[in-house]
Amino acid sequence: AQTVTQSQPEMSVQEAETVTLSCTYDTSESNYYLFWYKQPPSRQMILVIRQEAYKQQNATENRFSVNFQKAAKSFSLKISDSQLGDTAMYFCAFLKTSYDKVIFGPGTSLSVIP
Amino acid sequence: DTEVTQTPKHLVMGMTNKKSLKCEQHMGHRAMYWYKQKAKKPPELMFVYSYEKLSINESVPSRFSPECPNSSLLNLHLHALQPEDSALYLCASSPHGGRGLDGELFFGEGSRLTVL
Numbered sequence: 170a171q172t173v174t175q176s177q178p179e180m181s182v183q184e185a186e187t188v189t190l191s192c193t194y195d196t197s198e199s200n201y202y203l204f205w206y207k208q209p210p211s212r213q214m215i216l217v218i219r220q221e222a223y224k225q226q227n228a229t230e231n232r233f234s235v236n237f238q239k240a241a242k243s244f245s246l247k248i249s250d251s252q253l254g255d256t257a258m259y260f261c262a263f264l265k266t267s268y269d270k271v272i273f274g275p276g277t278s279l280s281v282i283p
Numbered sequence: 284d285t286e287v288t289q290t291p292k293h294l295v296m297g298m299t300n301k302k303s304l305k306c307e308q309h310m311g312h313r314a315m316y317w318y319k320q321k322a323k324k325p326p327e328l329m330f331v332y333s334y335e336k337l338s339i340n341e342s343v344p345s346r347f348s349p350e351c352p353n354s355s356l357l358n359l360h361l362h363a364l365q366p367e368d369s370a371l372y373l374c375a376s377s378p379h380g381g382r383g384l385d386g387e388l389f390f391g392e393g394s395r396l397t398v399l
Contacts, residue, residue, distance in 0.1 A: 273325035
């Protein structure tokens, strides 16, 4: 069975600084999807960034980028130029195929400090 | 329209009440989900409907009863709940078998349920 681990329950970062959130996963599959979801306080969860395992290039979305290390089964999220609106729970997630259920990590609570 | 709409946003009910949570999406997604989420925890999958058929039931107690009347609507009927069922209930949808957005979940804002 697949598992997702986020070893940092809470993190904080100064506004405008860069922060990296860690995620590791365990699977025997060679093709799969990885996601980072963001859930701001009292607001809906949204997708931040996704990575398909067969793609070697790391995904980027504006200030958000990932460091995908397939052999190490690591999928970290880097947030550059942190903004107050980045304060949220961040969940790393794994999906084998679109017909399977998403496996969420335990989450990292990120606080951006003015 | 890229929204998943959930009603009501807040619900308080007694242990003998019957109530329903509703979810609607108009993105043409063919998979819809119910999740339960406790504070500071990840969502826990409850049910999955794929092409309007129940495809996954994560051993959820029978006091929770899902219904998918059509491809745009998803209901969760609640009856004889316990205080430990108090949580945020999230609805989500996703494209099914397509490319590009494959696997991405689109979440609603949730219905916060309190059982007294």
